[in-house]
Amino acid sequence: MKAIGFKTSHNIEHEESLVEFETQKPKASGFDIVVKVNAVSMNPVDTKVRASVAKDIVLDEPKVLGYDGIGIVDEVGENVTTVKVGDRVFYAGDVTKNGSNSQYQLIDSRIVALAPESISDEEAVVLPLTSLTAWEALFDRMNVKTDKKKILLIIGGAGGVGSIATQIAKQTTDLIVIATASREETVNWCKQMGADYVVNHRDLVNSVKQVGFNEVDYIFNVSDTKMHWDSMVELIKPQGKIAAIVDIPEGIDMSNLSKLKSKSVTFSWEFMFTRSMFTTDDIEEQHEILSEIATLVEEGKLKSTLTKIFEGFNVQNFKEAHKLTESGKNIGKIAIKY
Amino acid sequence: MKAIGFKTSHNIEHEESLVEFETQKPKASGFDIVVKVNAVSMNPVDTKVRASVAKDIVLDEPKVLGYDGIGIVDEVGENVTTVKVGDRVFYAGDVTKNGSNSQYQLIDSRIVALAPESISDEEAVVLPLTSLTAWEALFDRMNVKTDKKKILLIIGGAGGVGSIATQIAKQTTDLIVIATASREETVNWCKQMGADYVVNHRDLVNSVKQVGFNEVDYIFNVSDTKMHWDSMVELIKPQGKIAAIVDIPEGIDMSNLSKLKSKSVTFSWEFMFTRSMFTTDDIEEQHEILSEIATLVEEGKLKSTLTKIFEGFNVQNFKEAHKLTESGKNIGKIAIKY
Numbered sequence: 128m129k130a131i132g133f134k135t136s137h138n139i140e141h142e143e144s145l146v147e148f149e150t151q152k153p154k155a156s157g158f159d160i161v162v163k164v165n166a167v168s169m170n171p172v173d174t175k176v177r178a179s180v181a182k183d184i185v186l187d188e189p190k191v192l193g194y195d196g197i198g199i200v201d202e203v204g205e206n207v208t209t210v211k212v213g214d215r216v217f218y219a220g221d222v223t224k225n226g227s228n229s230q231y232q233l234i235d236s237r238i239v240a241l242a243p244e245s246i247s248d249e250e251a252v253v254l255p256l257t258s259l260t261a262w263e264a265l266f267d268r269m270n271v272k273t274d275k276k277k278i279l280l281i282i283g284g285a286g287g288v289g290s291i292a293t294q295i296a297k298q299t300t301d302l303i304v305i306a307t308a309s310r311e312e313t314v315n316w317c318k319q320m321g322a323d324y325v326v327n328h329r330d331l332v333n334s335v336k337q338v339g340f341n342e343v344d345y346i347f348n349v350s351d352t353k354m355h356w357d358s359m360v361e362l363i364k365p366q367g368k369i370a371a372i373v374d375i376p377e378g379i380d381m382s383n384l385s386k387l388k389s390k391s392v393t394f395s396w397e398f399m400f401t402r403s404m405f406t407t408d409d410i411e412e413q414h415e416i417l418s419e420i421a422t423l424v425e426e427g428k429l430k431s432t433l434t435k436i437f438e439g440f441n442v443q444n445f446k447e448a449h450k451l452t453e454s455g456k457n458i459g460k461i462a463i464k465y
Numbered sequence: 466m467k468a469i470g471f472k473t474s475h476n477i478e479h480e481e482s483l484v485e486f487e488t489q490k491p492k493a494s495g496f497d498i499v500v501k502v503n504a505v506s507m508n509p510v511d512t513k514v515r516a517s518v519a520k521d522i523v524l525d526e527p528k529v530l531g532y533d534g535i536g537i538v539d540e541v542g543e544n545v546t547t548v549k550v551g552d553r554v555f556y557a558g559d560v561t562k563n564g565s566n567s568q569y570q571l572i573d574s575r576i577v578a579l580a581p582e583s584i585s586d587e588e589a590v591v592l593p594l595t596s597l598t599a600w601e602a603l604f605d606r607m608n609v610k611t612d613k614k615k616i617l618l619i620i621g622g623a624g625g626v627g628s629i630a631t632q633i634a635k636q637t638t639d640l641i642v643i644a645t646a647s648r649e650e651t652v653n654w655c656k657q658m659g660a661d662y663v664v665n666h667r668d669l670v671n672s673v674k675q676v677g678f679n680e681v682d683y684i685f686n687v688s689d690t691k692m693h694w695d696s697m698v699e700l701i702k703p704q705g706k707i708a709a710i711v712d713i714p715e716g717i718d719m720s721n722l723s724k725l726k727s728k729s730v731t732f733s734w735e736f737m738f739t740r741s742m743f744t745t746d747d748i749e750e751q752h753e754i755l756s757e758i759a760t761l762v763e764e765g766k767l768k769s770t771l772t773k774i775f776e777g778f779n780v781q782n783f784k785e786a787h788k789l790t791e792s793g794k795n796i797g798k799i800a801i802k803y
Contacts, residue, residue: 263729267704268729268731270608365739365740365742365743365745366605366739366740366745366747374726387734388712388734388736389736389738389739389742390736390743391601391606391733391734391735391736391739392733392734393606393731393732393733393734394731394732394733395729395730395731395732396725396726396728396729396730397729398726398727398728398729400727401703401704401727401728401729402703402704404703405703405728407703407704409704
């Protein structure tokens with residue numbers, strides 16, 4: 128079968144930044160299934176993993192990227208209960224394994240679900256990774272109660288995670304959502320996603336105050352954690368909760384975190400790959416969440432965040448998709464149809 | 466009325482470290498009540514506030530310490546609904562106001578509850594501050610589910626908060642509790658409180674492994690946050706939650722917190738005075754929690770953590786109680802009976 132991957136971290140313009148190669152079709156056993164992939168979507172994690180190999184290192188085998196995927200179940204292992212051969216499934220994958228940028232993919236059945244029937248492969252495939260991230264941050268990390276009229280600030284409202292987090296919050300909870308965006312087109316997009324207020328993340332504290340809120344109950348920061356740290360410390364309400372997804376490798380002033388002590392604030396990391404990376408006892412929760420997302424799509428409550436499609440399984444399309452993702456300017460999400 | 470307080474931060478041996486003085490009996494209005502205080506208990510926060518005034522500063526009026534209190538309601542403000550004149554109430558107070566080290570005290574009725582009738586003033590008065598801290602950390606911050614067989618590590622098991630946290634966890638949840646202690650008498654005390662395992666907090670990671678656990682789901686650190694940080698980072702399970710109560714004013718290596726990202730770990734500060742300090746919308750939750758604590762005592766599920774009583778409202782007794790608390794060697798809790 129064909130796959131696309133990389134052996135060395137290169138700038139995307141480099142000829143070998145992504146290469147096509149032939150490899151063995153995988154065999155399913157245990158909880159794993161083999162999926163014949165029909166489409167994938169791009170996430171920032173694809174470009175981050177592509178850039179993550181140390182300089183001058185050349186991998187023995189190309190690393191296959193791709194986390195979101197949709198396709199038809201081709202084979203199932205002996206322990207599989209969630210799906211059967213022929214099912215159309217979608218999933219966000221496992222960062223420790225080879226990804227969906229290949230014709231067939233091996234994946235744990237406990238992190239896949241039946242894809243929503245009412246939308247196309249390209250529309251559906253942009254949902255899993257961002258929906259799982261948003262759902263886990265809201266409900267598993269911050270423990271948001273669905274029936275409370277609390278304020279949620281989403282920093283980075285127009286990206287993939289921010290877009291679906293806004294929809295999930297508005298469609299499944301009584302939260303008031305303030306999303307951040309700075310350009311006219313991203314502001315409009317956030318409103319389409321259902322945000323009650325859209326504010327500029329430059330001068331964030333004052334922007335939030337200008338729409339009438341001195342404090343917020345929850346902050347989901349899908350943008351730069353460090354850049355917005357001081358604003359988050361100031362804006363979070365006593366007993367409030369903050370979740371973030373962007374790492375701070377160089378450290379941060381912890382006295383700020385200590386300042387949060389008088390407010391009894393909770394800070395959570397959300398990393399969508401935790402459950403699959405550690406095969407946690409509750410790994411099948413990702414199957415449950417994706418099934419719920421599919422139901423919400425069928426009910427017309429969640430809309431796909433797809434904004435761009437590349438047609439065809441070839442290196443050129445993947446390179447273009449990586450380039451667009453790295454620009455940071457993309458609104459919503461990109462799919463590649465095989 | 467008589468009160469005991471301080472105008473300057475002194476070593477406890479200093480003649481004026483605590484002084485008795487005459488002051489006006491307070492008047493109740495709004496949500497406030499006046500309580501005729503019968504007994505108080507000591508907490509580390511008493512000694513910390515006593516030491517908190519900047520050098521060479523002399524306050525105009527003595528600051529009255531004392532957070533835990535028990536007594537009879539003497540007067541109620543016009544908005545009070547939780548209690549009435551003549552009720553015997555207990556509470557953990559408000560760090561921003563004058564405390565319980567006085568004959569009468571003004572306190573917000575939304576943070577008091579009827580004291581358990583089956584135990585004495587001295588036995589009851591040691592419970593509020595530590596119980597509220599433990600309850601809020603477990604259920605409001607870490608959102609512990611009562612019906613799950615998860616592992617809770619309590620660092621500092623023999624102190625006031627650790628002792629009642631162990632009891633609350635064992636009596637109201639299905640948690641397995643590992644408490645830390647290092648001396649024979651503190652180890653025995655932790656077992657009396659109901660801990661399933663008692664381990665030494667020196668070489669914490671290996672001590673926990675020796676009793677059969679490589680990881681724990683929850684850590685409630687009531688001891689030194691900074692000292693145990695690296696052990697907590699290592700021991701916490703993927704998706705685990707950590708709560709701490711001891712501030713880290715000098716900062717801490719945040720790359721550790723970033724390491725926690727791959728495990729999607731949640732870190733919460735618990736500060737029992739947050740609700741009263743900020744008069745949060747849910748301030749009356751402290752009335753509810755204390756009422757539940759009283760019920761658990763009446764049902765014989767929670768035992769008082771009282772280990773020492775000083776009899777009499779006088780400066781000498783308060784100085785002895787501060788000295789004993791500052792030693793850090795005290796097991797359980799100290800009460801002063803007026």
